[in-house]
Amino acid sequence: MFTLSHLQQILKPVQNGVFQKFVDEQRADKYSKKFRCHDLLVGLVYGQLSQSTSLRVLEARFNSHPEQLYHLNTQEISRSTLADAMKSRSTAPFAQLVSALMQQCQRSLRRDAKELLYLLDSTGIILKGHGFEAFEGQDSGRINGLKLHLMIDAHGGFPVEQHLTSAKVSDIKAGRDFKIDTGVTYAFDKGYCDYAWWAKINEASSFFVTRQKKNAAFKVISSNATTETHILSDELIVFPKPAKSRAANYPHRLRRIVVSRPDKLPLTIISNLLDASASEIAETYKARWQIELLFKWLKQHLKIKTFLGRNENAVKLQILCALIAFLLLKLYRQRVPQTAADTLWIFMAGTSANLFQRPATEYACHKRRQAHRAECEARQAGLF
Numbered sequence: 202m203f204t205l206s207h208l209q210q211i212l213k214p215v216q217n218g219v220f221q222k223f224v225d226e227q228r229a230d231k232y233s234k235k236f237r238c239h240d241l242l243v244g245l246v247y248g249q250l251s252q253s254t255s256l257r258v259l260e261a262r263f264n265s266h267p268e269q270l271y272h273l274n275t276q277e278i279s280r281s282t283l284a285d286a287m288k289s290r291s292t293a294p295f296a297q298l299v300s301a302l303m304q305q306c307q308r309s310l311r312r313d314a315k316e317l318l319y320l321l322d323s324t325g326i327i328l329k330g331h332g333f334e335a336f337e338g339q340d341s342g343r344i345n346g347l348k349l350h351l352m353i354d355a356h357g358g359f360p361v362e363q364h365l366t367s368a369k370v371s372d373i374k375a376g377r378d379f380k381i382d383t384g385v386t387y388a389f390d391k392g393y394c395d396y397a398w399w400a401k402i403n404e405a406s407s408f409f410v411t412r413q414k415k416n417a418a419f420k421v422i423s424s425n426a427t428t429e430t431h432i433l434s435d436e437l438i439v440f441p442k443p444a445k446s447r448a449a450n451y452p453h454r455l456r457r458i459v460v461s462r463p464d465k466l467p468l469t470i471i472s473n474l475l476d477a478s479a480s481e482i483a484e485t486y487k488a489r490w491q492i493e494l495l496f497k498w499l500k501q502h503l504k505i506k507t508f509l510g511r512n513e514n515a516v517k518l519q520i521l522c523a524l525i526a527f528l529l530l531k532l533y534r535q536r537v538p539q540t541a542a543d544t545l546w547i548f549m550a551g552t553s554a555n556l557f558q559r560p561a562t563e564y565a566c567h568k569r570r571q572a573h574r575a576e577c578e579a580r581q582a583g584l585f
Contacts, residue, residue, distance in 0.1 A: 219301055223294035233286075236278075238294060241286045243275045245522035246529070249503050250549065256280035256509050287515035295521040299363060302528040306359045318355040318485065320492040321379065321389040323348050323372050324500075326520065332511025344368050347513075349505075349520060350375040353495055355388075355488045359531050360495075363524060365517055373398065381405045386474070388489040396440065396451035403453055403473050410472040410485045413457065422454065427479060433459040433467055435479040458482055502546055503527065 224230055224238045244263060253259035260280045267277055328346030350364040350372070364375050372392035381387075383406050391412040402409050413419075418441060425435040436457045442450035456475060460468045460483045472482050500506050503523040508516050534548055 220294065220298050223297040223301075226297075227291050227293045229291040229294050233290075235276075236282050236286055238290060240275045240278065241283070241290055241518075242295065242298075242522065242525070243273055244278050244283060245287075245509075245519065246526045248509070249523050249526035250530075252504070254504075254507060256283055259283070259509070284510060284515075287510045287518050288512055289514070290518070292514060292517045292521060295518060295525070296363075296365075299360075299521055299524050299528070302525065302532065303359070303361050303363075306357060306528060306532060307354070307361055317382070317385045318488060319352050319361060319382075319385055319387050320355050320489050321350075321352045321376060321387060321393065322489070322492045322496070323350040323375065323392075324496040325368055326505060326516070328508075328516065347516065347520075348375070349496075350379075351492065351495070352379055353492050355491055357531075358491065358495065359528060360524065365520060381407060383407060386410065386485060388486055390489070399451050399473070400453070403451075408472065408474050410470060410474065410482055410489075412486070413469045413471045419455075419457065421457075425479070429480050431461050432479045432483070433461050437475075438471070456482060498546070499523065499527065502549060 220239060220242060229238045244259065247253075247263055248259045251259070251262050253262055257280055260278055260283070264277045270276055325344035326347040326349055327344050333346070346368050348366050348368050348370060350366065351360050352362040353360050362379055364378055366375050372390075373395045376389070376393045377395070377398055381402055386408040387402060388410045391414050393411060394414055394417075399409060419438040420441050422437045422439060425437070427433070427435050434457075438455050438457045439453075440451050440455070453473060454475065456470075456472050456479075458470045458472070458479045460470060462468055468483075468486075470482060470486050472485075474482055474485075477485075503526065505520050505523045508519055510516065510519070530545065530549055534545065
């Protein structure tokens with residue numbers, strides 16, 4: 202059963218001063234008298250774990266056990282104070298905490314994994330209706346609102362870097378801001394087509410796997426024999442640079458692999474993995490689907506589709522706290538072996554009803570009562 206002691210363990214990275222260091226650096230508590238950023242963080246993370254749908258529901262649930270709040274180093278909350286804090290409090294320390302938790306997840310994974318595969322994509326956060334007029338004009342042609350750009354680790358299934366932007370920002374524009382590590386394979390869709398950016402990945406001794414655009418000009422250098430039935434062709438190509446073009450070009454050789462798909466058009470994949478087999482490159486790109494599943498999980502099981510505030514700052518805070526809750530759950534689940542058989546959703550579902558229960562304390566009281574009763578019975582037996 203998921204209990205308050207588990208919640209304390211989940212919030213341990215927050216309680217040990219990591220978050221407060223970021224708050225102090227940003228001076229985010231400068232004008233707050235009683236309601237600190239720490240109180241806001243605990244409240245919003247609790248709202249994610251408890252599936253609270255509104256500020257009124259969050260207030261009622263959070264304040265239902267006031268005698269337990271000191272364990273979390275916080276206090277009772279009011280929805281008006283929470284709404285004001287979400288509107289005005291800086292998002293910077295929350296974003297820094299997300300990065301710190303991602304780095305913690307990375308360290309544990311790098312000890313176990315020999316090869317790193319990072320997946321890169323974005324998802325739209327639709328914001329429409331009364332109160333979201335400020336987001337008008339920030340549409341991408343498909344959605345009106347924000348974009349969450351994520352880079353996730355394919356093996357651990359957790360984010361390693363994130364950026365929140367307007368929906369107008371293209372994938373490749375945000376992709377250029379992601380850090381490029383050495384010895385990592387990156388898989389992304391054709392929305393990240395930028396030859397100069399690909400060249401930077403290659404210069405960092407890293408690799409990429411992506412789709413080729415239909416109008417991309419290329420020259421075939423050689424062809425490799427294919428033995429797998431689903432590999433239609435495997436070629437070594439280069440991108441010729443037009444003589445009058447100022448656009449950057451990718452100067453190195455690439456693999457171009459055409460993969461057949463049942464009831465769909467063939468898929469054309471390009472990569473700078475020159476020594477890997479065609480099947481391995483195809484499987485690497487297929488793993489990119491995991492980030493789509495993660496976006497689906499986040500939107501279904503965390504609160505990033507309905508929002509507690511109607512302004513940009515409140516929306517960003519809620520999205521960042523959703524990522525914090527997700528990362529804290531992933532980190533804590535790694536430390537609890539008996540939960541490994543459960544899915545993350547089942548593990549999270551156990552939090553909603555028992556967050557403030559303290560069975561260890563209740564059991565200790567029960568044992569003390571039993572011992573006291575046995576001692577009284579022994580004394581009474583000696584009287585006769």
